[in-house]
Amino acid sequence: xxxxxxxxxxxxxxxxxxxxxxxxxxxxxxxxxxxxxxxxxxxxxxxxxxxxxxxxxxxxxxxxxxxxxxxxxxxxxxxxxxxxxxxxxxxxxxxxxxxxxxxxxxxxxxxxxxxxxxxxxxxxxxxxxxxxxxxxxxxxxxxxxxxxxxxxxxxxxxxxxxxxxxxxxxxxxxxxxxxxxxxxxxxxxxxxxxxxxxxxxxxxxxxxxxxxxxxxxxxxxxxxxxxxxxxxxxxxxxxxxxxxxxxxxxxxxxxxxxxxxxxxxxxxxxxxxxxxxxxxxxxxxxxxxxxxxxxxxxxxxxxxxxxxxxxxxxxxxxxxxxxxxxxxxxxxxxxxxxxxxxxxxxxxxxxxxxxxxxxxxxxxxxxxxxxxxxxxxxxxxxxxxxxxxxxxxxxxxxxxxxxxxxx
Amino acid sequence: xxxxxxxxxxxxxxxxxxxxxxxxxxxxxxxxxxxxxxxxxxxxxxxxxxxxxxxxxxxxxxxxxxxxxxxxxxxxxxxxxxxxxxxxxxxxxxxxxxxxxxxxxxxxxxxxxxxxxxxxxxxxxxxxxxxxxxxxxxxxxxxxxxxxxxxxxxxxxxxxxxxxxxxxxxxxxxxxxxxxxxxxxxxxxxxxxxxxxxxxxxxxxxxxxxxxxxxxxxxxxxxxxxxxxxxxxxxxxxxxxxxxxxxxxxxxxxxxx
Numbered sequence: 001x002x003x004x005x006x007x008x009x010x011x012x013x014x015x016x017x018x019x020x021x022x023x024x025x026x027x028x029x030x031x032x033x034x035x036x037x038x039x040x041x042x043x044x045x046x047x048x049x050x051x052x053x054x055x056x057x058x059x060x061x062x063x064x065x066x067x068x069x070x071x072x073x074x075x076x077x078x079x080x081x082x083x084x085x086x087x088x089x090x091x092x093x094x095x096x097x098x099x100x101x102x103x104x105x106x107x108x109x110x111x112x113x114x115x116x117x118x119x120x121x122x123x124x125x126x127x128x129x130x131x132x133x134x135x136x137x138x139x140x141x142x143x144x145x146x147x148x149x150x151x152x153x154x155x156x157x158x159x160x161x162x163x164x165x166x167x168x169x170x171x172x173x174x175x176x177x178x179x180x181x182x183x184x185x186x187x188x189x190x191x192x193x194x195x196x197x198x199x200x201x202x203x204x205x206x207x208x209x210x211x212x213x214x215x216x217x218x219x220x221x222x223x224x225x226x227x228x229x230x231x232x233x234x235x236x237x238x239x240x241x242x243x244x245x246x247x248x249x250x251x252x253x254x255x256x257x258x259x260x261x262x263x264x265x266x267x268x269x270x271x272x273x274x275x276x277x278x279x280x281x282x283x284x285x286x287x288x289x290x291x292x293x294x295x296x297x298x299x300x301x302x303x304x305x306x307x308x309x310x311x312x313x314x315x316x317x318x319x320x321x322x323x324x325x326x327x328x329x330x331x332x333x334x335x336x337x338x339x340x341x342x343x344x345x346x347x348x349x350x351x352x353x354x355x356x357x358x359x360x361x362x363x364x365x366x367x368x369x370x371x372x373x374x375x376x377x378x379x380x381x382x383x384x385x386x387x388x389x390x391x392x393x394x395x396x397x398x399x400x401x402x403x404x405x406x407x
Numbered sequence: 408x409x410x411x412x413x414x415x416x417x418x419x420x421x422x423x424x425x426x427x428x429x430x431x432x433x434x435x436x437x438x439x440x441x442x443x444x445x446x447x448x449x450x451x452x453x454x455x456x457x458x459x460x461x462x463x464x465x466x467x468x469x470x471x472x473x474x475x476x477x478x479x480x481x482x483x484x485x486x487x488x489x490x491x492x493x494x495x496x497x498x499x500x501x502x503x504x505x506x507x508x509x510x511x512x513x514x515x516x517x518x519x520x521x522x523x524x525x526x527x528x529x530x531x532x533x534x535x536x537x538x539x540x541x542x543x544x545x546x547x548x549x550x551x552x553x554x555x556x557x558x559x560x561x562x563x564x565x566x567x568x569x570x571x572x573x574x575x576x577x578x579x580x581x582x583x584x585x586x587x588x589x590x591x592x593x594x595x596x597x598x599x600x601x602x603x604x605x606x607x608x609x610x611x612x613x614x615x616x617x618x619x620x621x622x623x624x625x626x627x628x629x630x631x632x633x634x635x636x637x638x639x640x641x642x643x644x645x646x647x648x649x650x651x652x653x654x655x656x657x658x659x660x661x662x663x664x
Binding site: 223224226227228230231232233234235236238284285286287322323324325326350353355356 | 416417418419420422423426442443444445464466468491492493509510511551553554567606608
């Protein structure tokens with residue numbers, strides 16, 4: 001076998017191991033902080049997962065004429081590099097055990113597996129005690145350990161398989177590609193781990209952002225409403241202390257519920273209670289110009305809906321519904337059970353122009369109807385098949401129909 | 408003694424402002440209150456107050472639209488805008504140095520504003536300039552217009568018209584007119600403002616002096632070198648020119664290739 005063929009063969013033989021390592025690491029290492037944790041529970045998890053990946057590596061290893069790159073070793077080296085001596089040796093043991101069971105002739109090579117884990121761990125230790133624990137293990141360090149283990153592996157051949165007569169010259173010849181490719185393979189695996197970690201971290205940040213944004217939207221108290229409420233309170237405080245107190249109490253309750261973000265889903269009953277706090281203020285503000293009616297079937301009261309999913313829609317109806325000429329605005333809220341909960345918010349207000357309604361319903365547009373989009377998104381996060389429809393006619397009013405369906 | 412009118416759609420808010428004014432100034436007398444834009448305009452025309460406290464968020468017509476009409480009056484009163492919260496409008500007020508009050512109002516600030524307003528009463532030209540600047544900075548509310556205030560020629564009464572019934576807008580010198588049911592009425596906007604404030608799916612500029620309702624075009628008659636003539640779908644079958652300068656844009660918008 002020529003040197004070039006050996007090199008080609010070695011490179012070919014690491015491909016399945018790298019692929020397996022990639023796929024399994026992707027699924028098994030969900031938490032990017034895992035490698036920095038020192039709890040024994042986390043260490044055991046690491047040992048088991050790396051042990052498994054290492055076993056898979058040797059299971060799919062390609063052998064030919066006693067030359068093979070022990071792909072299980074790569075994984076064990078990385079285990080040591082990433083998790084320390086304990087994780088290195090632990091996963092090395094598992095990998096070695098698997099090797100002895102599935103492929104007894106390679107028994108003596110098992111010792112290399114353990115040393116690989118140990119060397120990886122030592123490198124990790126040196127790296128940390130160097131005061132660089134903040135920094136990740138570098139590719140260079142990985143390559144060094146990989147090459148060292150590769151050398152060890154070639155040196156051990158005459159002892160491990162004495163029945164195969166290998167000329168020293170040939171051994172020397174193959175050792176060079178062996179070091180290099182072993183080192184490079186460790187680098188490759190480290191690189192995969194790093195890429196996965198970056199990706200997982202990004203995902204996590206995005207998730208956190210989305211949650212924070214949702215919380216912000218949920219707790220969005222319209223300043224316009226708040227200041228008008230305060231102005232109404234200022235006005236009544238002059239002559240009606242009873243009403244003033246009740247306004248302050250209602251406003252406080254509404255603010256409290258709205259600012260509280262611990263629960264994302266509440267019962268319809270709770271949402272209606274919160275809506276009442278809000279409406280009490282609006283009724284005082286607008287007096288006889290505003291009327292609110294409720295038709296709620298009792299068995300709907302216990303269904304779960306996202307926190308603040310009805311109040312913003314009623315607020316919209318009030319904000320945009322009043323007629324130009326001061327006619328009374330009547331808002332009706334209905335909830336009924338028709339093989340799934342059906343919620344309807346109807347007003348006899350000004351209505352929405354068809355083209356504007358189209359804009360509002362366009363989930364890609366951010367400018368219009370952000371409140372409605374937010375409600376729709378949150379409802380669909382609980383009721384996946386929920387159907388929400390908005391019908392509107394100029395001067396006649398607007399109707400929002402929500403069919404929640406199965407949870 | 409100065410006279411004032413309060414315009415706000417919320418009764419408690421009108422009450423509060425009324426009391427505050429009484430408390431903070433002995434020189435101002437409230438002679439009327441209105442709860443919407445049109446009745447405010449009527450009241451102002453009838454009572455001719457020195458100043459108007461004008462809420463900017465009311466259903467339908469916002470305070471700035473009403474302000475435009477007020478400023479077109481012969482003896483416009485000082486306008487003091489009132490708002491609970493409107494970032495955009497407040498920014499415009501600051502830029503144009505227009506007087507405004509925030510609800511709920513703090514007596515200290517309120518008093519200062521009243522003093523300033525009273526000092527402004529003598530200088531009409533300054534007031535007009537300030538308002539022109541404001542309309543320039545903040546020509547449109549956030550929403551597109553769906554109704555518009557117009558006045559029949561030679562009459563004081565104002566009408567609130569539905570935008571979709573209007574056939575076209577026409578400018579003539581500094582004046583602007585709309586056409587509805589074959590009759591022209593005066594409006595207090597420039598064609599440029601209207602172009603911005605009307606939905607472009609409905610109204611398209613076709614000439615330096617014309618803005619037409621696309622839905623009311625009956626026939627398009629080609630003229631020479633790209634220009635054409637529109638025959639409108641109204642009682643008089645009005646003909647409106649599409650000038651060469653506007654022809655391409657106009658044809659694009661109505662989807663005529």
